[in-house]
Amino acid sequence: MPSISNIAAQTLQRRILSGDYAPGTALPSQRELSDALGISRASLREAISMLEALGMVRSQAGKGVFVTAGTRPPPDELPTGPNAMPPAAIFQLRYVVEPASASLAAQRAAAADLSALHACQAGMKAALTACDLVMAADADLRFHLAIAALSGNPALGAIAEQFKAQLAFSLRLPFADRQHVWQPADEHQAIVDAIVAGDAAQARRAMQTHLLAASQRVGIAFVQP
Numbered sequence: 270m271p272s273i274s275n276i277a278a279q280t281l282q283r284r285i286l287s288g289d290y291a292p293g294t295a296l297p298s299q300r301e302l303s304d305a306l307g308i309s310r311a312s313l314r315e316a317i318s319m320l321e322a323l324g325m326v327r328s329q330a331g332k333g334v335f336v337t338a339g340t341r342p343p344p345d346e347l348p349t350g351p352n353a354m355p356p357a358a359i360f361q362l363r364y365v366v367e368p369a370s371a372s373l374a375a376q377r378a379a380a381a382d383l384s385a386l387h388a389c390q391a392g393m394k395a396a397l398t399a400c401d402l403v404m405a406a407d408a409d410l411r412f413h414l415a416i417a418a419l420s421g422n423p424a425l426g427a428i429a430e431q432f433k434a435q436l437a438f439s440l441r442l443p444f445a446d447r448q449h450v451w452q453p454a455d456e457h458q459a460i461v462d463a464i465v466a467g468d469a470a471q472a473r474r475a476m477q478t479h480l481l482a483a484s485q486r487v488g489i490a491f492v493q494p
Contacts, residue, residue, distance in 0.1 A: 271407065274315035277306050278403045281316060285325055285336055286400065295333040296326065321348050322438055323402050324445025341445040344488040351434040359432075359439040360484045361491040366428055367413065367480065368473040374419035375464045375472035385415040386461050393454050402444045409440045412457055416476075419464070443486040456482060 271279070281302075284290050296302065296317075303313045317334055320326045324341055326334050328348075347356050374381065393408035413436060417429035429436065444450055456479040463472035484491060 271404070273308055273312045274319065275403060275407060277308050277312060277316035278319040279401065280306060281320060282323075282325060282401070282403050285320075290336045292336050292338040295335050298333070318348070318438075319403060319406070319441060322441035322445075323406065324442075324447075325402075339445075339447050341447075341486075341488060347442065347487070347489070350438040354435055356439060356442060356487060357484075357489045357491045359435045360480060360487075360489065361494070362432065363436070363439065364477065364480050364491070365494050366425065367416070368476040370417045370420040370422070370425050370429075371460055371464065371472040371476040372469040373422055373425070374416050375467055375469040377419060377421050378464050378467045381419050381421075383419070383461075383465060386412065386419070386464065389415060390454065390457055390461060393457070397451055397454060402441075402450065405450070406437070406441045406444060409453055409457075410437045413440065416460070416464075439483075443483045446486040449486055452482065452486065453479070 281290070281296070290296060297305070299310050299313055303310045306313065308316075317326060317328070321328055321334075324337060324339060327337050327342070328334050350356060350359055389408050389412035393405050393412065396402070396405035396408055410433075414429055414433070417426045420426065440453075443453060456475070459475040460472060460479060463475050481493075
């Protein structure tokens with residue numbers, strides 16, 4: 270079930286896409302928006318952070334939150350992740366951890382319930398078809414958490430949960446590249462195919478390819494361990 274902040278982000282997303290909030294204009298104040306949406310300012314700030322990571326709005330200190338034209342921000346203007354963690358640091362951590370999770374998931378594929386992966390894929394494709402980037406990113410997060418769980422290693426699952434906010438943030442960033450919003454779903458399918466086939470080496474490679482491609486869509490680079 271979507272969180273309060275997810276629902277608020279979807280509502281604001283619809284208003285942006287419909288033209289109610291045009292590119293270049295400022296969103297109403299946090300007080301106005303929180304009252305209109307019937308949510309706390311904390312939930313509203315989380316929703317706005319989601320939209321900023323997705324490239325829909327840009328916060329300007331002392332001025333407000335402005336609707337963008339849906340273009341990817343330059344790397345030096347990317348928002349920082351939760352706890353002020355740089356995006357490159359998050360991607361580098363993911364590159365260390367997630368290929369291992371995918372490889373282990375493939376080795377357990379025969380005994381594992383893979384329906385969660387297929388459901389995440391279906392949800393992501395449905396959201397993209399509906400131009401709902403908020404829920405596409407949510408399905409993206411559920412996909413990566415499912416792989417961590419399927420690894421069978423509780424430590425890997427705990428790492429994914431501990432850094433869930435940072436993971437979610439990093440997954441939203443590539444969607445700011447509007448020309449390639451379907452690529453994550455295509456890359457996910459390569460990972461799923463390798464896991465279903467029980468091909469651990471290919472699952473690892475497919476996840477590495479996905480992470481490198483995602484970071485390129487964001488416009489950042491990191492040192493590969």
